Amino acid sequence: MIELVGLTKTYGRRSKTTTALSKLDLSIQKGEIFGVIGHSGAGKSTLIRCINLLERPTEGEVWVDGRNLTELSKSELQQQRRKIGMIFQHFNLLSSATVYDNVAFPLKLVNTPKDAIDRKVKEMLTLVGLEQHSSKYPAQLSGGQKQRVGIARALASDPSVLLCDEATSALDPQTTDSILKLLLDINKKYNLTIVLITHEMHVIQNICDRVAVIHQGGIVEQGPVTEVFLKPQHAITRDFVSRDHEGGVALEEMVLANAGSELGTGVSSKLVKVSFLGHKTYEAILSRTVRKTGVDFAILQGTISTIKQVPYGQLTVRFEGDIGAIEQTISELTAEGLDVEVLR
Numbered sequence: 389m390i391e392l393v394g395l396t397k398t399y400g401r402r403s404k405t406t407t408a409l410s411k412l413d414l415s416i417q418k419g420e421i422f423g424v425i426g427h428s429g430a431g432k433s434t435l436i437r438c439i440n441l442l443e444r445p446t447e448g449e450v451w452v453d454g455r456n457l458t459e460l461s462k463s464e465l466q467q468q469r470r471k472i473g474m475i476f477q478h479f480n481l482l483s484s485a486t487v488y489d490n491v492a493f494p495l496k497l498v499n500t501p502k503d504a505i506d507r508k509v510k511e512m513l514t515l516v517g518l519e520q521h522s523s524k525y526p527a528q529l530s531g532g533q534k535q536r537v538g539i540a541r542a543l544a545s546d547p548s549v550l551l552c553d554e555a556t557s558a559l560d561p562q563t564t565d566s567i568l569k570l571l572l573d574i575n576k577k578y579n580l581t582i583v584l585i586t587h588e589m590h591v592i593q594n595i596c597d598r599v600a601v602i603h604q605g606g607i608v609e610q611g612p613v614t615e616v617f618l619k620p621q622h623a624i625t626r627d628f629v630s631r632d633h634e635g636g637v638a639l640e641e642m643v644l645a646n647a648g649s650e651l652g653t654g655v656s657s658k659l660v661k662v663s664f665l666g667h668k669t670y671e672a673i674l675s676r677t678v679r680k681t682g683v684d685f686a687i688l689q690g691t692i693s694t695i696k697q698v699p700y701g702q703l704t705v706r707f708e709g710d711i712g713a714i715e716q717t718i719s720e721l722t723a724e725g726l727d728v729e730v731l732r
């Protein structure tokens with residue numbers, strides 16, 4: 389659906405250049421919600437703006453729906469762009485136009501007949517829950533309502549892709565969640581491919597199928613959100629994931645520092661992180677296993693939450709007892725389908 393091949397973007401000239409993206413490859417499937425997460429300056433905005441050529445790459449190819457956008461003429465590109473909707477952090481609405489006229493704007497630009505515009509605008513405003521607000525001006529709306537207008541406007545041209553540029557960063561947590569839910573509903577209803585950039589793991593965890601972590605203009609890690617979230621490999625990803633848990637990195641360090649409290653003679657211990665996914669989150673696998681092996685455990689840290697409505701749990705526990713029994717516990721938990729990482 390979207391293929392970025394060897395994408396490089398350099399800003400500036402001669403000696404004063406900044407490389408925002410460096411030989412980046414990325415592949416996004418039809419109908420998925422794909423998130424790109426990274427710290428400030430990592431290259432997220434440049435990346436998403438390259439997908440509709442709002443930013444022209446210095447090198448590389450951008451394929452959307454089987455067409456290489458970098459090779460299209462101006463008029464062909466304009467036509468292709470209509471299939472790529474975009475929403476923005478600060479909404480970018482026309483302040484002097486009503487809600488209705490903001491949504492009608494892209495349709496008027498391509499001379500759509502008046503009655504078709506009217507039908508489409510009403511359909512879109514109903515979709516985003518703003519049918520009662522069509523004659524208001526942006527200044528009379530809340531942030532969440534403004535973003536709903538942005539979504540309605542972006543979808544009015546029936547795009548196959550929606551690009552979301554930090555679309556919830558200016559909103560409070562509750563409004564963020566309602567906008568994320570709307571995006572999820574739209575993705576399901578229209579099988580719309582959604583690409584979003586964010587610096588918040590919460591956004592990725594809530595609605596994305598897959599995620600790529602961008603750092604210094606390159607992808608350092610990517611995969612299904614469940615995998616990347618539960619077993620982050622790169623230091624930048626680990627930082628994002630642990631920040632999302634209460635207490636973040638500091639708590640993780642405290643747990644490790646206090647991992648080896650006093651044990652009796654002949655008693656061994658191992659500090660492990662156990663991850664549960666799906667229905668296993670609610671099963672008594674841990675207690676059943678230790679009852680069998682005779683190992684004790686102390687819970688040092690724990691989370692139970694969801695990743696795109698799939699439950700998961702993650703516990704940091706210290707097993708105590710005979711070393712052979714601890715090892716048996718670990719292999720039995722693994723055989724039960726849990727992921728067990730020995731920390732020390």
Ligand SMILES: Nc1ncnc2c1ncn2[C@@H]1O[C@H](COP(=O)(O)OP(=O)(O)OP(=O)(O)O)[C@@H](O)[C@H]1O
Pocket residue numbers: 399400406407408426427428429430431432433434435587
């Ligand atoms: N128009 C520009 N001219 C010069 N340098 C730019 C321009 N736009 C971005 N950059 C630089 O390119 C790099 C990547 O910027 P980009 O805005 O893509 O990052 P980002 O991950 O979106 O950051 P943020 O979350 O702060 O928006 C940064 O070093 C930035 O300073």
